[in-house]
Amino acid sequence: MNLKNIHIGSLIQCKVEELNIPVERMLKFLDCEEEDIKEIYQQKQINTDILLRWCKLLEFDFFRVYTGHLILYSPPSKVNKTLRKKENMLVFRKNIYTEGIKNFIIRKVITEQMTANEVISRYKIPKTTLFKWLKKV
Known part of the structure; x- marks a missing residue:
């Protein structure tokens, strides 16, 4: 898909x-x-x-x-960044990745269609998040 x-x-x-x-x-x-x-x-x-x-x-x-x-291709919001700077507080994000998205990304890495670095740069997934997913497989 x-x-x-x-x-x-x-x-x-x-x-x-x-x-x-x-x-x-x-x-x-x-x-x-x-x-x-x-x-x-x-x-x-x-x-x-x-x-x-x-x-x-x-x-x-x-x-x-x-x-x-939206999760994969929308740019990060500038409004949230400026609000975080003004408030100077930690903002916790909910898990925005569905199981379907996780499985899609993991499958790309496991089948060697993409490297971990390519996934990180293309989909803007944090490195630690990706490696936690791969560790669970």
């Missing part, structure tokens, strides 16, 4: 094929025509209400795909 360029229609189509969902069930649940479903498969982005219905039908959280993109 390419988290940098998300094509939600193709992801939905893959999940439908994986689960072998009958077309009749989709039509009834989504209250639409078969042509509408084919159009959704072609769309790079869809309305959140429609995506939510697909999530319920396929029992899969497609919104996490977008969350993964």
Whole structure:
């Protein structure tokens, strides 16, 4: 799965094929025509209400795909840094890495698709965090 360029229609189509969902069930649940479903498969982005219905039908959280993109590719916030300097206090961050993200990163290193240093520089994961994950494997 390419988290940098998300094509939600193709992801939905893959999940439908994986689960072998009958077309009749989709039509009834989504209250639409078969042509509408084919159009959704072609769309790079869809309305959140429609995506939510697909999530319920396929029992899969497609919104996490977008969350993964934000975690991996959004720049650090400048507002937080300036607030920390002004307050001069320690700020504790919650664990922002889901199990899916951790497994994705670990798999990249273990299968030698990327080195640990490449992962650290590309995804901006702290060195100690990455090595703790690898140590647990």
